[in-house]
Amino acid sequence: MNPEIIGQYLPLYGEAAILTVELGFLGVLFSAVVGLFCAAVLYLRVPILRQIVWIYIELSRNTPLLIQLFFIYYGLPKVGIRTTPAVCGVAGLTFLGGSYMAEAFRSGLEAVPKIQEESALSLGMTKAQAIRLVILPQAFSVSVPALVANVIFLLKETSVFSAVSLMDLMFTAKNLIGLYYDTTEALFLLVVFYLIILLPVGVLGTVLEKRVRYAGFGS
């Protein structure tokens, strides 16, 4: 491995990593919003919307992100929906991540015993107050491990973004290998940069998980 080459490539990887993190962050954020909405629809059993959400979740979970991106980037312009690569990346990640986040929130909501809502109601709260003050805080703490796993999963999934000509880490590595044959250095930096992005999230997740857990409900 040649340290000089590594030093030379470092800025390129740095830029690519920033793009990956930015788009990944936006994708995770929008996924969480979509997921929360879908989980609410399922939890409150909203008619009609519930079926639509179900179809969305199944479509999203049973297709690969790469294919979702191809459809958004190359297919949708033919029916008049045009996107830039960055918008396409975030939209694809949100389409994928929304269903995973929905599952995480939903399982958290369903882990809260029915009696919690009932006792809140019997103490005079409205249903909205019971959900906001009593159910959501408990549901969230149950969801945390799954949410953290989803964040890592979605950040990993950004590695297919180069398919829609985004200059991310994979794109940079492939380019350098193709142009200069510095395979070892290019791959080394690729691994290092993904570790730099993903390891802190994993560690943060473990810390967060420990802090929000209220060892066992009521027992």
Added chain:
Amino acid sequence: MSEEVLTLRGVVKEFDGKTILDGIDLTIRQGEVAVIIGPSGCGKSTLLRCINALEPIREGEILLQGEPIRAGAKNLPSLRQKIGMVFQSYDLYPHMTVMENITLSPRKVQKRDRREVEREAAELLARVGLSDKAESYPRQLSGGQKQRVAIVRMLIMQPEILLFDEVTAALDPEMVREVLDVMLELAHQGRTMLIVTHEMAFAQAIAHRIIFMDDGRIVEEGTPGQFFTKPQTKRAQEFLDRFRFDT
């Protein structure tokens, strides 16, 4: 005769095509302590849940101080504040301290001043012997302590009638007494109470009136003296015999 607090007329409740409550008529007056007993599945817990509108009823009406209670009604939260209910399972909010559990509803629902509510909560906790637990989380408490906190959490709402749904059924035997003692004291204060229990000796000690239910109906009513010594119906007789066999 004192004022009617709770009135049930012809209450019918069905679930999955099965009749759970089959025409219940019941009146509870100010200061009265009524105890409902009966075999498992007779509908006694469902009756309490219907009174709090946690279950919709199919027929009949339930009146609290003359006002109808209906599941889904707009004024339900304000009516429910007048009904205090304690459940069998420990239902404290696990993510809040004892103090937060108690003060949440008075602050968020009744919009009362935080300091005033906390002072009152501290007084009530002292009355049930839990002054030192205000900052504990539910998981750090024993079952009996949790139930006493649940009682305080309900009392601070200043309810007109107190409902107890088998509150000692899930407790270890040595903790039953501490909860029952709190309930006895409430009875002595002249509170209006409707209690579902399996503790026969306790029922005899606390009740002004025993209500015996079987198969979704009230089969027999009477003073504890009458009911436990000379039950009028065969079904009540058989039910009591089962308990005597144990002892």
Added chain:
Amino acid sequence: MQALGLDVLFKGQNFIRLLGGLGVALRISLIAVVISIPAGVLLGTLMTKKNPVIRGILRFYLEFMRIMPQMVLLFLVFFGSTRSLGLDLSGETSAVIVFSLWGTAEMSDLVRGAITSIPRHQYDAAAALCLSERQTYYYIIFPQALRRLLPLSINLITRMIKTTSLVLMIGVVEIIKVAQQIIEANRMSSPNAAFGVYLTVFMMYFLACFPISMLARFLEKRFYE
């Protein structure tokens, strides 16, 4: 039909060619799953053992496989093998190697989870009845772990099918490649072909994964009730 570009699918061999592309991806998934499941059972069982060296090595392997995007793993093997080992692996061989290594890691973690979820007293009870360690695993632990494991390993199959779509990125002829060829060939006659073809590819993946997901969910419900 023309407007949505679905017509190209019915021209000549196009639909069959798309199916053939999906077939390559499914073949890679299948081989990888067939290797991953027994290898994962073996490694997962080893992970529950007390030996710190074995556990340390397996832990490192597992964590590395799980934190790296599969795309990176694919690059490491496809581009890295030539440089460091002097091998010239085909895209398909690289894909099989990578997805087997990844699948093994995922499977071993599922197996480890399933085995450690069996309560301690089950081992104690078996020991009290004088079963040997092998007998304990064979008669007591594995049958119980299998019930938890089955839905999860079926889910692994759908994840594998979705993941194999990545082989397009290292140039293995595969469903997307075929789609692109069809779109190119019909650029003049059917300008909207991209919509129809990519929608079809999308639905093909869905139809491949959805029944398997449903089966996994069905089994999960049955075993947990």
